[in-house]
Amino acid sequence: MALGLGRMTYPSLPIVITLESGGGVDTSVLHIYLGTLSTRTDSVCIRTSRNATAEDVVKAIVYRLRLGHCENYELAETFSTRGRVCKERRLEATECPVRVQSIWPIVSPLIVEHHRTEYRFFLVKRDADRQKGVWIEYAESNNPLDSYLTAFMYDAIERKEYTDLCNLPTLNENTLLENLRRRFKDGNIYTYVGSILISVNPFKFFPIYNPKYVKMYQNRRLGELPPHIFAIADAAYHAMLHKKKNQCVVISGESGSGKTECTNLLLHHLSALSQKGYYGNGIEQTILGAGPVLEFGNHLASSKGGRSVKLCPEFPAWKKRSWLEPYDTCV
Numbered sequence: 001m002a003l004g005l006g007r008m009t010y011p012s013l014p015i016v017i018t019l020e021s022g023g024g025v026d027t028s029v030l031h032i033y034l035g036t037l038s039t040r041t042d043s044v045c046i047r048t049s050r051n052a053t054a055e056d057v058v059k060a061i062v063y064r065l066r067l068g069h070c071e072n073y074e075l076a077e078t079f080s081t082r083g084r085v086c087k088e089r090r091l092e093a094t095e096c097p098v099r100v101q102s103i104w105p106i107v108s109p110l111i112v113e114h115h116r117t118e119y120r121f122f123l124v125k126r127d128a129d130r131q132k133g134v135w136i137e138y139a140e141s142n143n144p145l146d147s148y149l150t151a152f153m154y155d156a157i158e159r160k161e162y163t164d165l166c167n168l169p170t171l172n173e174n175t176l177l178e179n180l181r182r183r184f185k186d187g188n189i190y191t192y193v194g195s196i197l198i199s200v201n202p203f204k205f206f207p208i209y210n211p212k213y214v215k216m217y218q219n220r221r222l223g224e225l226p227p228h229i230f231a232i233a234d235a236a237y238h239a240m241l242h243k244k245k246n247q248c249v250v251i252s253g254e255s256g257s258g259k260t261e262c263t264n265l266l267l268h269h270l271s272a273l274s275q276k277g278y279y280g281n282g283i284e285q286t287i288l289g290a291g292p293v294l295e296f297g298n299h300l301a302s303s304k305g306g307r308s309v310k311l312c313p314e315f316p317a318w319k320k321r322s323w324l325e326p327y328d329t330c331v
């Protein structure tokens with residue numbers, strides 16, 4: 001088995017692995033999803049022959065992502081509806097994933113993501129007790145493969161919450177606050193009002209700022225995905241490119257409402273967009289390094305009373321590490 005490894009480039013994911021095994025001439029591409037096994041990438045892309053076995057594929061991914069011993073992992077074939085895995089079966093080590101994939105029905109790209117049903121391969125932790133080759137159906141709440149990302153993407157739709165307050169059927173202070181409160185309770189801190197983003201400070205960490213999200217929000221129209229600070233950064237960046245004019249993002253709120261953190265995240269996404277795959281080469285650090293000086297000016301302004309508007313933040317090193325670690329470690 002010869003193994004050629006694609007270069008790890010962010011954000012142009014997924015990682016590409018070329019696996020030549022079994023002497024096959026025709027090669028096919030397999031997308032293997034990683035679920036909760038990785039915070040850095042959603043899936044890896046394997047170019048391989050029809051004869052490559054599930055064992056070969058697992059070895060290649062585990063070796064490439066340095067996940068430890070390949071005996072601890074196996075491949076699962078899943079069937080999902082609206083982003084949720086409803087049934088799953090573990091592949092035999094000798095099964096050929098390309099052959100399995102060739103009998104999956106083709107999903108039309110015209111079917112919007114929320115209504116799509118599809119088959120996928122996942123890399124999963126080996127379960128020695130699980131009978132191989134047998135489909136297991138999941139109750140909705142009992143699904144180990146569903147990731148935070150899936151919940152983030154689909155739960156609001158299923159609970160019929162309004163991600164944009166402009167869509168509220170009855171718009172008054174009560175319905176507006178009730179919608180914000182319900183979303184906040186479900187862990188959704190962001191909500192749109194048209195092109196304005198409301199952020200409710202959670203005072204706790206949510207894993208929604210790692211490279212999966214950076215990548216997901218690139219080149220997407222505002223409102224296409226659930227509300228997120230990265231979507232605002234992306235919209236401003238593309239408006240700048242298209243209109244060839246400087247753009248301004250106004251971040252306003254009470255003291256302690258999270259303006260500094262929002263500014264950090266905006267800059268984080270903007271620097272990712274402008275560096276075309278080479279993260280952390282110093283631009284982000286240089287911009288953020290000016291933070292304490294501007295923050296001082298900001299405090300002078302806000303000490304004169306009223307609400308403050310952020311210019312550029314302080315950016316303590318411990319915060320950068322704890323919030324953005326997976327992103328930084330891919331440099």
Ligand SMILES: Nc1ncnc2c1ncn2[C@@H]1O[C@H](COP(=O)(O)OP(=O)(O)OP(=O)(O)O)[C@@H](O)[C@H]1O
Pocket residue numbers: 201202203204205206253254255256257258259260261262302308
């Ligand atoms: N999106 C967020 N997720 C989790 N915690 C957050 C978030 N935004 C803010 N926080 C928490 O709230 C604290 C205060 O936020 P931040 O310093 O950004 O407020 P601020 O509006 O800039 O305040 P000030 O105007 O007084 O400078 C942060 O230290 C952080 O712990």
